[in-house]
Amino acid sequence: MxxxxxxxxxxxxxxxxxxxxxxxxxxxxxxxxxxxxxxxxxxxxxxxxxxxxxxxxxxxxxxxxxxxxxxxxxxxxxxxxxxxxxxxxxxxxxxxxxxxxxxxxxxxxxxxxxxxxxxxxxxxxxxxxxxxxxxxxxxxxxxxxxxxxxxxxxxxxxxxxxxxxxxxxxxxxxxxxxxxQAIKIVDSVDVASEGPALEDASVIVSGGRGLGKAENFQLVEALAKALQGAPGATRAIVDAGWLPYSYQIGQTGKTVKPTLYVAAGISGAIQHLAGMKGSKYIIAINKDENAPIFSVADLGVIGDALTILPQLTEEVKRRKA
Amino acid sequence: MKIIVCIKQVPDPNTTVSKLDPNTKRLVRTGVSLVLDPGDESTISAAIKLRDTLGSSEVIALSMGPESAQEGMRRALAMGADRAILVTDPALAGSDALATARVLAAAIKKEGADLIFCSTESTDGYTGMVPGAMAEFLGLPQLTFAREIQIEGSKAVIKRVVPTGYKTVESSLPAVVTIASGSFEAIYPTMKGIMGAKKKPFTKLTIADLGIEPAQVGEAGARERVLTIGKVEARAAGQVIKDDGSAAQRIAEFLQRYQLL
Ligand SMILES: Cc1cc2nc3c(=O)[nH]c(=O)nc-3n(C[C@H](O)[C@H](O)[C@H](O)COP(=O)(O)OP(=O)(O)OC[C@H]3O[C@@H](n4cnc5c(N)ncnc54)[C@H](O)[C@@H]3O)c2cc1C
Ligand SMILES: Cc1cc2nc3c(=O)[nH]c(=O)nc-3n(C[C@H](O)[C@H](O)[C@H](O)COP(=O)(O)OP(=O)(O)OC[C@H]3O[C@@H](n4cnc5c(N)ncnc54)[C@H](O)[C@@H]3O)c2cc1C
CATH class of the missing domain: 3.40.50.620 (HUPs)
Structure with a gap:
């Protein structure tokens, strides 16, 4: 053949x-x-x-x-x-x-x-x-x-x-x-997300339902910005309307392979892991020591994302300065 | 308008890690709790909502699967579907996406429909190939990844999710439409719905009823073969620490150690 x-x-x-x-x-x-x-x-x-x-x-x-x-x-x-x-x-x-x-x-x-x-x-x-x-x-x-x-x-x-x-x-x-010519494109609307495109970002900071409410996603965005990376999300918070679909990482969202992936308030469902476990280094912050995300994390931190994220953003800025 | 919704039962994604049987090389479906695919719950809800806006319309749940798939179909009926059709036949075990689409398309042809709804991909096999393949068997256009759908006269118009936003896409009817997961909130069955479901029409078909030969489906008809099943190399479990107030420092040290900062 x-x-x-x-x-x-x-x-x-x-x-x-x-x-x-x-x-x-x-x-x-x-x-x-x-x-x-x-x-x-x-x-x-x-x-x-x-x-x-x-x-x-x-x-x-x-x-x-x-x-x-x-x-x-x-x-x-x-x-x-x-x-x-x-x-x-x-x-x-x-x-x-x-x-x-x-x-x-x-x-x-x-x-x-x-x-x-x-x-x-x-x-x-x-x-x-x-x-x-x-x-x-x-x-x-x-x-x-x-x-x-x-x-x-x-x-x-x-x-x-x-x-x-x-x-x-x-x-x-x-x-x-x-x-x-039966399936016709009538128009195209871009809903651009801020920062570098997720697919090409070398650093991604993602948030999940553990952030508690939509306003808290800015903690994720701030850390992503400090690390010159892109913010991503789980389907749970996309479905909840916190963010557009373009942020979703996982089986039915984007597949990403950054050098660093930070998961904050994310349980680590198999469908989420499908989109990010090829990342080189994974850091997870979760309150629950049994969260499945810890099984793929190089560094797992048992703690409150709402306090750790802003502290880490400050620490990153300080060390970069 | 007659709307057929293709649904199936899958191992409960919340309680089971899908396993493959090393002998049959198929998904293990015994001894695990099966549920209506959560994606299909959202799809059937989209169909029910559309039926209720259009008026004088009907929603038919269609599945190909073992007898146990009836449970998932009862749930669809309890959610509000009008009737159900299950294609079940021992020859179907081990069917690939092509065979699955062949069977579903034959059942749809027999029934006739103006709209056929599917989810974009299932939670267990997730090839995402069945809807498009079915559309091809039926000679119909396919409108995929819909997060919204509208019927305008003899046209279906969807908002198609794309990585950068969405596109408005239209076709004539009949058409196959796939619903993007999470776009429609699932209807929660009420007690009344559950009781009523028992009285709704439920049809069972075999492949002979559809004029399909056993050699065209199941293991016999499969055009792919699994050679080996292995274990994924587990990612080496890393270090886990408890935040005692120094977590931010510890993470920053990790970042510096690996030159990520
Ligand atoms: C067909 C199908 C496809 C899917 N596709 C995708 C997909 O593409 N992407 C995806 O992400 N999901 C997908 N899912 C959904 C997936 O199964 C999970 O439901 C989802 O990933 C859960 O999101 P989450 O981790 O944000 O929420 P949850 O599972 O609710 O987890 C929240 C976590 O936050 C922790 N937490 C709570 N408070 C705090 C705090 N203050 N600080 C730190 N941690 C805290 C909790 O301990 C918990 O572990 C899919 C599901 C199906 C059925
Ligand atoms: C490990 C493994 C790998 C596989 N790889 C392949 C492969 O590479 N190629 C291949 O051809 N097959 C493959 N299969 C088989 C495939 O999963 C099955 O053929 C299955 O019947 C096709 O469905 P799906 O779950 O992939 O459907 P998808 O195409 O992902 O399903 C999309 C939608 O179609 C509808 N639908 C799908 N199946 C049914 C049904 N039985 N009844 C009613 N509606 C339905 C639902 O609306 C569903 O949400 C694989 C199976 C396993 C276990």
Whole structure:
């Protein structure tokens, strides 16, 4: 079977998404990486992908992909996959790529493995690593012939550089069926959170329900600011309306991997841990000595977050001065 | 308007750590307490609220699962769903996302619906693949990650959660809609609701009723195979200290030791 590995590159404001570049680098280390770029900016983006591992790039520069969700991309990819039969289609787990993958799985009758943190080949056999349920890690494979789809977990791979690689670019000449224009984006509203983006922050200070009330979240923000980091939150306080969803870290929120993660008033539910336990150093402040968060903390402090947070903010400022 | 809501039972996330059976390589569902997926509680509540605003509409809870899934469906009925359909069949054990979507789509086709609600992902398997796959089987558009939904004439309009905020997205009906977790507060069943649930229509279907072959579902139809199950390397438990007034100092020292300050 071919060792060609395809990566669908998601565009964000005309630029390749970082999450897609992470996956492209992994594909290039596993085999011959080929990228597919769909959207108005495809032609400008294509040549830049060599530096991230692509040997070939298929492009269709058409704004329909930017204005209508999922279906145009599924139509195009489905036909391309049939024609070229790559060994694998790799996608970063993002909102849009997930939706595309689900439909492709059905339309082309493909096996699909989600939430992968690593992939390798043992001879011909693909082995996909999937962490599962907090305490298990599974290796899975596609036992059937034909292309397999793998969705990878955010931040599973670093962006790799492939200096001097120039990809061959193939421009697709296809027209998009009007029936594929069924899911229309009417408008976009940014609800920007303050400070550095959570995904890129090297320090994150997060708060949970243990803070007691919404006003106390400013204690978290103050420490985050002193450490030049970003504030994050648990779903409990996002659901409670203290903060917008963009702050949520965990299984149904963002996956983060900072150098330092400070968890204040957070119990450490498995769904929260799923989004942050890849952090290099974890410090937890919790009143309850049995809180599960302590089992992942490098430094656990049994105490009141409402008194410790402001003291720590002062201490950090003092030591930095 | 006929609204079908896809729901399932999962090991209680508050009391159980999900375990995998090393022999069957499946999720252990015996000896653990099962509950209606908390995400689905919020989704079914969204459907009930929509039904009540639209008027002359119906909410049908649909699940694929073992007989024990009835309990979760009774809860959905107690919350306010009008009736329930359970697809249950020994051949279904070990189904992957593709097979699950195939079965649910067949049941939806048989019943007919204007709107199909799912949660964006389940709490146990969380592939998030079932709703989109179902939409593809049905040839319908999918509106995913909705935190709000409105019906405007023959269109469904949602606010779709995205990492930077939200997008307004629309499609024609019928459509599959996935509800972002936590966007709708779960309805708490009343005593009256619980009593009334016992009298609501409850249909059971097998795969033969849906014209599906055993080879297309279950372990037989699965297109992924688990090779090995291992244990995650536990993070080395760190140091735990009690705050005696010096916690801020101790944390700052830790930060300096690892050059984080
Ligand atoms: C399908 C699904 C998906 C989910 N996805 C996510 C997700 O993406 N992200 C997420 O975070 N959660 C998620 N959850 C929710 C998760 O299960 C927990 O409910 C949530 O993480 C709990 O948030 P918390 O730690 O803020 O609150 P709690 O669990 O209520 O914990 C509060 C903690 O604060 C401590 N405390 C109280 N007062 C103080 C004080 N003064 N000082 C210090 N400590 C104090 C308490 O001891 C307690 O440990 C999900 C759940 C489900 C079912
Ligand atoms: C360790 C492990 C790993 C797995 N990995 C994969 C994998 O990589 N690929 C794969 O194809 N399968 C995988 N599965 C199997 C998958 O979890 C099951 O096929 C499951 O039936 C699909 O559902 P989900 O929980 O992932 O659904 P999701 O797609 O996460 O569910 C979203 C929503 O769809 C609806 N829904 C889902 N299932 C049902 C149902 N039975 N009845 C009614 N409504 C439902 C609900 O509204 C639900 O909230 C895995 C299972 C395990 C135990």
């Amino acid at each position: 071919s060792n060609t590995i395809w990566v669908l590159i998601e565009l964000e404001n005309g630029q390749p998404a970082r999450s897609s570049l992470e996956v492209l680098g992994k594909a290039a280390k596993l085999g011959r990486a080929e990228a597919v770029v769909l959207g108005a900016a495809a032609a400008e983006v294509a040549p830049t992908l060599g530096a991230y591992g692509a040997e070939k790039v298929y492009i269709h520069a058409d704004a329909t992909y930017d204005n209508y969700l999922t279906l145009p991309a599924v139509d195009t990819l489905s036909a391309l996959l049939n024609d070229h039969q790559p060994r694998l289609l790799l996608l970063a787990t993002t909102y849009e790529l997930r939706d595309i993958a689900a439909r492709l799985m059905v339309r082309n009758n493909l096996g699909l493995i989600t939430d992968a943190t690593d992939l390798a080949f043992a001879g011909e056999e693909l082995q996909v690593t999937v962490p599962w349920g907090g305490e298990n890690v599974v290796t899975a494979t596609h036992p059937h012939q034909g292309t397999g789809i793998v969705l990878t977990r955010p931040k599973a791979f670093a962006v790799e550089q492939f200096d001097g690689r120039t990809p061959e670019v193939e421009t697709l000449s296809i027209s998009i069926n009007s029936a594929a």
